[in-house]
Amino acid sequence: MRVLLTGASGQLGRALAATRPAETTLIACTRADLDIGEAGAVARVVAEVRPDALINAAAYTAVDRAESNLEEAMRVNGHAPGWLAAAASRLGAAFVQVSTDFVFDGSAPVPYPPDARPAPLGAYGRTKLAGEEAVRAAHPSPLIVRTAWVYAAEGQNFLQTMLRLMAERGEVRVVADQVGTPTHAASLARALWGFLGAGATGVFHWTDAGVASWYDFAVAIAEEAHARGLLPREVAVRPIRTIDYPTPARRPAWSVLDKTAAFALLGPARHWRAELRSALDQLATGRSA
Numbered sequence: 001m002r003v004l005l006t007g008a009s010g011q012l013g014r015a016l017a018a019t020r021p022a023e024t025t026l027i028a029c030t031r032a033d034l035d036i037g038e039a040g041a042v043a044r045v046v047a048e049v050r051p052d053a054l055i056n057a058a059a060y061t062a063v064d065r066a067e068s069n070l071e072e073a074m075r076v077n078g079h080a081p082g083w084l085a086a087a088a089s090r091l092g093a094a095f096v097q098v099s100t101d102f103v104f105d106g107s108a109p110v111p112y113p114p115d116a117r118p119a120p121l122g123a124y125g126r127t128k129l130a131g132e133e134a135v136r137a138a139h140p141s142p143l144i145v146r147t148a149w150v151y152a153a154e155g156q157n158f159l160q161t162m163l164r165l166m167a168e169r170g171e172v173r174v175v176a177d178q179v180g181t182p183t184h185a186a187s188l189a190r191a192l193w194g195f196l197g198a199g200a201t202g203v204f205h206w207t208d209a210g211v212a213s214w215y216d217f218a219v220a221i222a223e224e225a226h227a228r229g230l231l232p233r234e235v236a237v238r239p240i241r242t243i244d245y246p247t248p249a250r251r252p253a254w255s256v257l258d259k260t261a262a263f264a265l266l267g268p269a270r271h272w273r274a275e276l277r278s279a280l281d282q283l284a285t286g287r288s289a
Contacts, residue, residue, distance in 0.1 A: 003196075004051035005029060006036050006084065007058030011155035012098065015189035016057060021197065027051065031058070036080040037072075046087035053094035053196055056084050059128070063102070064248040066123040077127035082134025089139045096196060098188075101148035101180060103129045106252025113258040114146070114203040122249040132203075141201040145192060145262075148207050148255050149217070152185035153282040158214070162221045163283075166235040172222075176215035176239035180255030181207040184275035194266040204265075205257035208272035215239045220273055221280075228284040 001024050007013040008028035020026045027049050034045045036058050046054065059077055060066060066073040081097050088095040102125035103118040120126045135142045151157040165172050183206075191206045212220075215237065222235045242253070263269065 001025070001052045002027065002049070004046065004049050004054045006034060006054075006056050007031075008033075010057060010059075011152035011157060011185045012057045012150060012188060014154065015152060015185040016055065016192065019186060019189045019193060021193055024193075036084060037075040039079075039083045042080065042083040043087050046084070046091070050091060051088070051093050053096065054084060054088040055096040055098075055192060055196070056081055057098055059098070061124075063122065063124045063251070066127065067248040070123050070127070073123055073127045074130065077124070078130030078134060081131035082138045085135040085142055086138035094196065094199075095135065095139045095142045096192060097131065097135045097142060097144045098192070099132050099144055099146040100125065100128045101146060101255040101257055102252065103132070103146065104252055104255070106178075106254040108254055111256040111258035112205070114205055114261065121252060124249060143195055143201050144203045145188075145195060146203070146205050146257060147183050147188050148180045148257060149182045150185050150188060151182060151279070153279045153286070158182075158217065159221060159276075159279060162218050163225060163230065166222055166225070166231055169235070170233070171236040171238060172218060173238045173240045173245075174215045174218040175242050175245055176213045177241050178251055178253055178255070179211060179213050180252075181209075181211055181257070182217050182272040182276065183207040184272075184279055186278070187269055187275050191262065191266055191269070195262075198265060200265060204262045205259050206262050206269070207257055207259060208269045208275045209259075210271045210273065211256055212272060213239075217272075217276075220276055224273075224277055224280050228280050230280060230284055 009030040060073040105119040151159040
């Protein structure tokens with residue numbers, strides 16, 4: 001199977017390349033290779049590559065900047081997925097769109113199922129929801145996978161930010177009233193390949209197993225990183241409220257996604273703390289090499 005991947009230089013794109021099934025030919029496009037926000041370029045590249053499947057891992061992910069840069073966020077997150085899906089549809093190719101928990105407002109008392117009504121709080125969530133709608137309009141049977149709190153042992157993400165701040169300071173303050181599930185990019189990548197191999201279509205949710213606040217996640221990072229020698233000393237993690245850390249974009253207080261259908265199809269994900277250990281083991285091995 002020939003698979004065209006967009007967003008190849010991002011943390012998910014790199015994880016998809018690293019977990020590519022042996023029988024798959026991957027054509028990985030960075031933004032330098034293909035700016036998905038250019039409709040003409042999308043049509044031309046997809047027609048030239050003629051993939052059997054297209055995975056869109058490219059996105060505008062700067063949640064706070066999206067509030068003041070809505071046009072660019074909408075171009076990349078809202079319009080471009082539709083152009084990609086249309087190009088895939090013309091070839092009869094499968095199409096995979098990665099979306100986000102931010103399409104929900106975080107007011108639910110239980111995990112959000114895939115058919116829950118979206119109600120995004122901010123520009124990022126609105127543009128990602130627009131992308132989902134554009135994909136459905138452009139492709140007869142797309143696969144949309146919503147995920148949350150993605151991180152990796154490389155790139156710009158919460159894990160890397162915490163490790164940097166913890167190395168610089170003896171104490172960090174982290175929001176404790178936003179709850180979701182950390183998701184290792186490698187886990188998400190394996191799931192996407194699994195969905196594609198199973199011929200899945202429709203909307204699925206995928207994160208690692210378990211539930212945590214950002215504070216819980218930071219505590220685990222501090223403990224596990226110190227145990228591996230990635231931090232020179234133990235670091236105090238202090239819980240704070242969202243109101244104590246104002247940001248331009250509102251964030252959902254409850255980002256837990258219901259993965260029942262996905263786990264039934266692919267098998268359950270590992271717990272988020274086990275995946276965190278894997279990411280930190282990768283960092284520790286790399287630094288000691």
